[in-house]
Amino acid sequence: MKTLKIAIQKSGRLNEKSVELLKNCGLSFDNYKSSLISPVSNFPLEILFLRDDDIPEYVQDGIADLGIVGENMIQETEVDVNYLQRLGFGKCTLKIAVPNNSNFQTLTDLQGKSIATSYPAILGKFLKENNIQSDIRMISGSVEISPGLGLSDAIFDIVSTGGTLKSNGLKPFADVMSSEAILIGNKNIENQDLIEELIARIQSVLRAKETKYVVLNVAKANLPQVIELLPGVKSPSVVPLAEEDWVAVHTVIPERDFWDKISKLKQAGAQGIVVMPIEKIIV
Ligand code: ATP
Ligand code: MG
Numbered sequence: 001m002k003t004l005k006i007a008i009q010k011s012g013r014l015n016e017k018s019v020e021l022l023k024n025c026g027l028s029f030d031n032y033k034s035s036l037i038s039p040v041s042n043f044p045l046e047i048l049f050l051r052d053d054d055i056p057e058y059v060q061d062g063i064a065d066l067g068i069v070g071e072n073m074i075q076e077t078e079v080d081v082n083y084l085q086r087l088g089f090g091k092c093t094l095k096i097a098v099p100n101n102s103n104f105q106t107l108t109d110l111q112g113k114s115i116a117t118s119y120p121a122i123l124g125k126f127l128k129e130n131n132i133q134s135d136i137r138m139i140s141g142s143v144e145i146s147p148g149l150g151l152s153d154a155i156f157d158i159v160s161t162g163g164t165l166k167s168n169g170l171k172p173f174a175d176v177m178s179s180e181a182i183l184i185g186n187k188n189i190e191n192q193d194l195i196e197e198l199i200a201r202i203q204s205v206l207r208a209k210e211t212k213y214v215v216l217n218v219a220k221a222n223l224p225q226v227i228e229l230l231p232g233v234k235s236p237s238v239v240p241l242a243e244e245d246w247v248a249v250h251t252v253i254p255e256r257d258f259w260d261k262i263s264k265l266k267q268a269g270a271q272g273i274v275v276m277p278i279e280k281i282i283v
Pocket of ligand 1: 009010011012013014050051052053069070071072073090091092158159160161179180181
């Protein structure tokens with residue numbers, strides 16, 4: 001049987017979450033930073049640790065079958081790969097930012113101006129779509145300092161909290177793309193079965209992350225109101241308690257509804273609410 005290869009970031013913002021995801025899929029491997037390849041002992045898979053810049057091309061060229069990388073890098077490298085699964089981490093936005101004291105009002109004010117960026121392909125495409133011609137200046141790091149140094153009129157970069165922009169006297173001007181980590185695959189799919197098995201495991205981990213396991217006690221008289229609040233995977237389990245007029249209800253609820261649901265459950269008569277994380281949900 002062929003061994004699959006998956007490329008993940010060696011160190012940086014996506015490394016820890018990528019390793020955690022694969023470990024939560026039950027894969028057993030050493031995360032030694034000094035090595036480029038780590039074999040998985042309980043699945044026919046090898047993990048390649050790479051710079052994130054290289055991951056899209058490695059997957060496109062079939063050196064790795066799969067990769068975990070930010071959507072921004074996939075778009076920037078303009079590779080032809082399959083998008084297999086959005087992973088929900090590494091979220092960020094790529095924005096154009098301008099100096100606080102500049103009087104840029106609309107996108108067309110960028111016409112003929114210079115913009116420094118590490119993402120010339122994404123920026124070039126965006127400007128073209130908006131019929132704007134600017135001078136794109138490729139800079140590989142610390143893009144934010146370039147207007148202050150007189151190197152450019154604006155910048156285009158990843159912005160998360162905006163703190164770095166602020167400390168460099170810049171303000172957000174236009175959102176161009178939002179990004180998150182994505183599982184990508186080579187276009188010529190070999191080992192379809194293994195890849196599907198891995199995707200199924202990843203999906204069960206992602207589903208579990210979005211959901212909490214809840215156990216609560218309720219008087220039988222209040223059970224209908226409580227059940228109405230709980231959609232569950234199918235329907236909640238109702239378990240008898242030693243105290244005759246009471247039951248325990250076991251169910252799962254989506255993380256996003258969590259606080260809203262818990263206060264409504266309390267109002268409906270739920271007591272002793274215990275909330276637990278879920279490791280995996282296999283459907
Ligand atoms: P490498 O050494 O692998 O080339 P890098 O320095 O280019 O790493 P990182 O800063 O580790 O890259 O970011 C990796 C990815 O994490 C980004 O391409 C982006 O998809 C994502 N990301 C999420 N939030 C942020 C953020 N606040 N700043 C930068 N990148 C972010
Ligand atoms: Mg990089």
